[in-house]
Amino acid sequence: MKGKTYDELEVGMSASLTRTVTEADVVMFGGVTGDLNPAHFNEVYAAASPFKGRIAHGMLGAGYISAVFGMSLPGPGTIYLEQTLGFKAPVRMGETITASVELVEKLPKGRCRFTTTCTNQDDTVVITGEAIVLPPR
Amino acid sequence: MKGKTYDELEVGMSASLTRTVTEADVVMFGGVTGDLNPAHFNEVYAAASPFKGRIAHGMLGAGYISAVFGMSLPGPGTIYLEQTLGFKAPVRMGETITASVELVEKLPKGRCRFTTTCTNQDDTVVITGEAIVLPPR
Amino acid sequence: MKGKTYDELEVGMSASLTRTVTEADVVMFGGVTGDLNPAHFNEVYAAASPFKGRIAHGMLGAGYISAVFGMSLPGPGTIYLEQTLGFKAPVRMGETITASVELVEKLPKGRCRFTTTCTNQDDTVVITGEAIVLPPR
């Protein structure tokens, strides 16, 4: 129950999590964040929007990235410091998203820089970004 | 059910959402993101950690920011393009978090730049950052 | 709000509960148990598996059996002592499962032995087993 320490980490290490986005995920994510935007919750509204139907919350994918850091790499004990997110494409319910992180630089003061990417089942990039995390000691 | 357009928006406009973080929020956020990190789900582990107890997912606060954009300012029809997040302090269950956004710059191509901040009930800043969004047309 | 006592129970008594398994049930069951196995959560993975798609958690059906004991027969006040489970067939989302229990033997010390079976809408047996419970006094 302890993730990799700074010394155990090497540039190029990566980890990922894959999950199908369901309507239930969107309902619960909306419930706990308060983001009840009609783009996610109103099919009549959403069908008339540029996306032609309800989409998932972009921040749900950011949650998957967080899951990879906290559970896999570096893993438990990691402290999340910074994250940048570029939302590149909408995610619809039923899509299967892979959140991947890769260590690209070991920084001073025990910090690490990772690239963070979410892709869908067709390898379309839906989220890009980078994170700075502090691995467990 | 339509947010403010680019032309209707003015630098300095702001909006916020305030919500108490409950244990149920953390359970559901973890369930839908897959982030079952022991820092959030194992009190014995967490009590022995630097945070001295379970904390909420940092990305939950990012969800609150997303909620303000999608529901208040600019509001429905907004397309989320970019977000930076600095996690400055842990959030415990029972804390009451306010997510605030403020328009700081109207950019070319119909885009807007906002500062995004989450503070707790004691005005401690827990998340800082900026976002680029595309208001509805 | 009190179930049947040992003296009120007779061999051959039975009760059941029927429920359609939804995607939301699977998402929430996985969230609260931590069982985010890709067989339940990753459609791309599951489609390539022997089951040709996502299936529900087998233990969800065990939860239905527990529900019959605690709510119907013997009912409130029952103490669950033992359960055996044989998982005979996968359950897909959309299937309608009936969990049935039947009293087959009154044991010493106030205990009762039940057969416990889950079947789907086509009468295919998906779970078999037996339970020992202590009815309310």
Added chain:
Amino acid sequence: MKGKTYDELEVGMSASLTRTVTEADVVMFGGVTGDLNPAHFNEVYAAASPFKGRIAHGMLGAGYISAVFGMSLPGPGTIYLEQTLGFKAPVRMGETITASVELVEKLPKGRCRFTTTCTNQDDTVVITGEAIVLPPR
């Protein structure tokens, strides 16, 4: 995303999952299984019961065992065949439960027998049992 095969498994291998049981877990577990037994949902009733307060569903611990099989050992691709459960002690909300599995015998036809145990934060055994699973090929 593939668990250990029969050949990769050795007697004595073990894995576990630890999680604090929250009120939200009980609410959601009850919602998805239909087990709304007053022992779990009615504090007035439960306070007057032998357990002196609401307890969690015993089958929730069985779900943790299922999680270990499906996610850790043998891991993804495992088919759950049989499980016996002995409920030895009640679990209250706030308790931290560890579900552990240990391979005790490699059986014919690619099957494996595991002991399965749940203990609480004080090392009190709350669930005992055994399982037969079919590891991935």
